Amino acid sequence: MNVGIPSNRRSGQPGQNAGLARPRSPETKTGANRARSPALGKSSAPNPSGPGARTSIASGGPVGSGSLGKSAQPTVRRVTSSTVEEIRRIDANREQRRRQAEEVRRSRQEEAALLGAQCGGHVPDIDFHRMIQNYRQQCPQPVHFEPLDPAAPDGVLVCVRKRPIMQHEVTNSELDCVTACNPCAVVHETKLKVDGITKCLESHQFEFDRVFDEECTTEDVYTTVASPVVPWVLAKGGRATLFAYGQTGSGKTFTMTGIQRLLTEQLFEHVRRSSALDLTVSISFFEIYGGRPYDLLNNRQRLETLEDANNEVQIAGLVERGTANPQEMQQCIDLGNSLRTTQGTAINRDSSRSHAICVVFLRKTGGGSIHGKVTLVDLAGSERAADSKSSIRQRRVEGAQINKSLLALKECIRAMGDRREAHVPFRASKLTLVLRDAFISRGPAKTIMIACISPGMASADHSVNTLRYSDRLKEHPRSGKTVEDGDSAAGRRLSTGIRTQSPDRKLQSQRRSPSPTKLERGAIAGARQRPNSGTVPDLSKDEVFDLHSEEELLDEDEEYEDKPPAPSQGGPAVPGGPSALAPASQVFPSQAWAESRHWEDRIVTQHMHALQEDARLLTKESELLSQVQQGAAYDLEWYALEVDKIVRRKVEVYMNLMEDLAVFKAQLKRDETHQAAPRRLSRADARAEGPQPAPSTLNVPQTSPRLQAAMDGNPCPQRTPRTPRLHAGELPTDVR
Numbered sequence: 232m233n234v235g236i237p238s239n240r241r242s243g244q245p246g247q248n249a250g251l252a253r254p255r256s257p258e259t260k261t262g263a264n265r266a267r268s269p270a271l272g273k274s275s276a277p278n279p280s281g282p283g284a285r286t287s288i289a290s291g292g293p294v295g296s297g298s299l300g301k302s303a304q305p306t307v308r309r310v311t312s313s314t315v316e317e318i319r320r321i322d323a324n325r326e327q328r329r330r331q332a333e334e335v336r337r338s339r340q341e342e343a344a345l346l347g348a349q350c351g352g353h354v355p356d357i358d359f360h361r362m363i364q365n366y367r368q369q370c371p372q373p374v375h376f377e378p379l380d381p382a383a384p385d386g387v388l389v390c391v392r393k394r395p396i397m398q399h400e401v402t403n404s405e406l407d408c409v410t411a412c413n414p415c416a417v418v419h420e421t422k423l424k425v426d427g428i429t430k431c432l433e434s435h436q437f438e439f440d441r442v443f444d445e446e447c448t449t450e451d452v453y454t455t456v457a458s459p460v461v462p463w464v465l466a467k468g469g470r471a472t473l474f475a476y477g478q479t480g481s482g483k484t485f486t487m488t489g490i491q492r493l494l495t496e497q498l499f500e501h502v503r504r505s506s507a508l509d510l511t512v513s514i515s516f517f518e519i520y521g522g523r524p525y526d527l528l529n530n531r532q533r534l535e536t537l538e539d540a541n542n543e544v545q546i547a548g549l550v551e552r553g554t555a556n557p558q559e560m561q562q563c564i565d566l567g568n569s570l571r572t573t574q575g576t577a578i579n580r581d582s583s584r585s586h587a588i589c590v591v592f593l594r595k596t597g598g599g600s601i602h603g604k605v606t607l608v609d610l611a612g613s614e615r616a617a618d619s620k621s622s623i624r625q626r627r628v629e630g631a632q633i634n635k636s637l638l639a640l641k642e643c644i645r646a647m648g649d650r651r652e653a654h655v656p657f658r659a660s661k662l663t664l665v666l667r668d669a670f671i672s673r674g675p676a677k678t679i680m681i682a683c684i685s686p687g688m689a690s691a692d693h694s695v696n697t698l699r700y701s702d703r704l705k706e707h708p709r710s711g712k713t714v715e716d717g718d719s720a721a722g723r724r725l726s727t728g729i730r731t732q733s734p735d736r737k738l739q740s741q742r743r744s745p746s747p748t749k750l751e752r753g754a755i756a757g758a759r760q761r762p763n764s765g766t767v768p769d770l771s772k773d774e775v776f777d778l779h780s781e782e783e784l785l786d787e788d789e790e791y792e793d794k795p796p797a798p799s800q801g802g803p804a805v806p807g808g809p810s811a812l813a814p815a816s817q818v819f820p821s822q823a824w825a826e827s828r829h830w831e832d833r834i835v836t837q838h839m840h841a842l843q844e845d846a847r848l849l850t851k852e853s854e855l856l857s858q859v860q861q862g863a864a865y866d867l868e869w870y871a872l873e874v875d876k877i878v879r880r881k882v883e884v885y886m887n888l889m890e891d892l893a894v895f896k897a898q899l900k901r902d903e904t905h906q907a908a909p910r911r912l913s914r915a916d917a918r919a920e921g922p923q924p925a926p927s928t929l930n931v932p933q934t935s936p937r938l939q940a941a942m943d944g945n946p947c948p949q950r951t952p953r954t955p956r957l958h959a960g961e962l963p964t965d966v967r
């Protein structure tokens with residue numbers, strides 16, 4: 232018999248069901264709880280009737296209109312079991328949950344619509360957006376930017392600048408995943424938990440000397456980090472070096488051009504004020520592209536890095552322009568920036584593919600000796616291997632070269648930071664070679680690294696790498712340690728002093744691993760009591776990424792060699808340096824790279840010669856033709872002979888070019904596949920590996936003497952002597 236089941240449950244009347252969701256009145260609660268069986272565990276009151284027993288409750292009148300209600304007599308007391316009560320309670324809870332879920336869905340939709348409107352209709356992941364917002368709300372107020380203290384001990388100042396999110400990132404529904412809260416920079420990564428559904432936030436936190444958010448202007452950056460350096464350089468006669476480092480498209484050039492402009496204005500003002508020092512301002516501007524320096528103030532003239540007997544690196548032929556006022560200096564800077572090598576890449580439409588180095592000298596008037604120096608280095612953008620997977624080989628080689636030199640820069644800093652390493656591999660790249668005095672300086676020196684980061688979520692892993700790279704620089708001690716670059720290097724003392732380290736930094740410096748360990752990072756986060764709304768960063772994975780990325784970098788290009796210096800050879804005189812100089816590029820070539828370079832140069836030279844020869848033959852040909860057409864050359868047999876000679880010569884020239892091209896192409900292929908140890912290919916190798924020139928029925932020599940000379944590394948081939956000009960009626964003796 233169903234008397235115990237309430238009719239409203241069976242009839243399913245909404246009004247009555249809805250009423251169940253209301254909080255129960257104390258009376259109902261008491262009665263229901265008393266009736267609940269102990270098996271449900273909710274009631275403390277024991278049920279004397281035992282499990283399954285029904286408790287009779289006076290209903291106070293008829294209930295419901297269902298069949299059950301009809302069968303029951305109005306005067307019969309309603310009987311409700313504990314199970315029924317439990318079902319009611321569950322129903323009520325479910326209903327409540329449904330309403331809450333509905334409420335959450337509606338507010339989520341509203342938020343997504345709002346965010347979508349801000350992002351031009353592209354809705355990013357709203358859950359991650361909320362998590363990041365939540366994280367930011369819990370962040371403490373950023374610390375006020377204190378300008379760099381010029382009196383602070385020499386060392387490396389590491390700052391971070393986050394640029395605003397760009398339209399193309401918004402269009403790709405990318406979230407701003409970087410929280411810049413001076414002195415902390417946090418990169419959030421979105422992850423799914425192991426269940427594959429639950430979203431969580433992974434936050435990588437770093438601490439630097441200054442962290443500039445997207446609201447900060449270049450003036451803010453300049454005033455804080457660069458401006459105090461100018462009076463210091465004048466007063467101490469020091470050397471200051473500013474680097475802009477970061478992923479391609481992260482705002483390095485934007486920041487550096489602003490700093491160049493502001494420095495120009497400030498420098499002349501201070502020089503004017505310090506007229507007693509009697510200084511003049513001059514500027515050099517060059518870029519390192521593909522491992523070679525080019526003068527940006529001299530129409531991209533190719534330069535040579537030379538090393539003197541004292542192991543001082545000199546850049547032969549680099550133009551240094553004297554500037555009398557800020558306008559002149561700005562003109563030089565604008566000229567240099569306009570000549571810089573740029574290319575469109577997948578990340579940046581106008582990506583700088585070179586390291587631009589602008590050196591501002593303060594020299595004593597008349598004497599010419601350097602009083603102080605400010606070097607502004609706009610590093611080429613670091614790239615992930617994935618970013619540099621361009622179909623154009625040149626882009627890939629550029630990317631590999633850039634990464635290689637940045638890796639070399641890091642290695643130098645790493646080696647200097649490690650007291651156990653006596654050798655600093657400055658020669659590992661041109662960049663580190665020419666910047667050596669930024670790190671090893673006899674006088675007072677300050678180095679400022681501005682790490683630029685993109686806020687887009689697609690760049691999160693790259694931003695973490697940039698911050699990790701910069702984090703590494705903080706460990707550079709510059710603390711009275713002798714670092715030598717090669718056994719013959721004159722031992723140079725690093726300028727003494729180390730920045731006072733925060734406990735966090737000390738903690739990091741004690742270790743040898745590239746980044747804080749999981750525990751350390753946890754300790755850092757804990758020490759700062761910064762809430763992390765996401766999961767604990769999985770550093771083991773980060774380490775793998777870091778190693779992986781380095782492997783990728785190395786894999787993109789051959790490992791560089793760091794050989795001991797060769798004895799100085801005779802070379803061109805360098806202004807301001809000893810006459811006996813050895814080209815640094817010859818002393819320490821990267822073998823495979825040098826091999827490619829050799830062939831590249833040779834092919835270009837060869838092509839030029841072929842073109843010149845062709846032009847000469849063309850002139851001869853047209854003269855010959857006009858003679859025949861005008862009837863001046865009546866001997867057709869002679870005419871045929873001359874044409875034959877011309878064509879043979881042309882074929883010979885182009886066959887030689889084709890053969891060299893075949894070798895070059897095989898070399899490129901070999902470089903790309905990294906299969907063989909670098910070695911110079913012979914023509915036989917090339918024939919075996921590369922495409923064959925078209926078989927010729929003409930009896931022409933396979934290799935010209937000029938070409939053979941070039942292949943054997945002999946001096947540049949001699950131009951063929953010009954044949955005397957033919958006049959109408961004259962017979963040419965030889966077309967060669």
Ligand SMILES: Nc1ncnc2c1ncn2[C@@H]1O[C@H](COP(=O)(O)OP(=O)(O)OP(=O)(O)O)[C@@H](O)[C@H]1O
Nearest residue numbers: 394395479480481482483484485579582583611612
């Ligand atoms: N702080 C900023 N505020 C506004 N726009 C910025 C900022 N930083 C960078 N940008 C813009 O971002 C784009 C990329 O910047 P920039 O060319 O300076 O990057 P980069 O790091 O030098 O790249 P690459 O290494 O490829 O040359 C430019 O359009 C620039 O105007």
